[in-house]
Amino acid sequence: MPKKMNEWFLPSRTHNGGTCVETKFTDDSVFVRNNLRPGAGTAEFTYEEWAIFVAGVKDGDYDL
Secondary structure: OOOOOOOOOOOOOOOOOOOEEEEEOOOOOOOEEEEOHHHHEEEEOOOHHHHHHHHHOOOOOOOO
């Protein structure tokens, strides 16, 4: 379970104050948005979708 529920937060490795993603966990969903443009739109994921995405990141599926 995430450290924070129902509250937007930045990744702990964010140090430069630039564009990053904010994440919010609720009972049913995970929300992601741009921290500098929060009104531009929010993506919503189920916990299953989020787990698959995080596993892909850890496996290097999204490395450029």
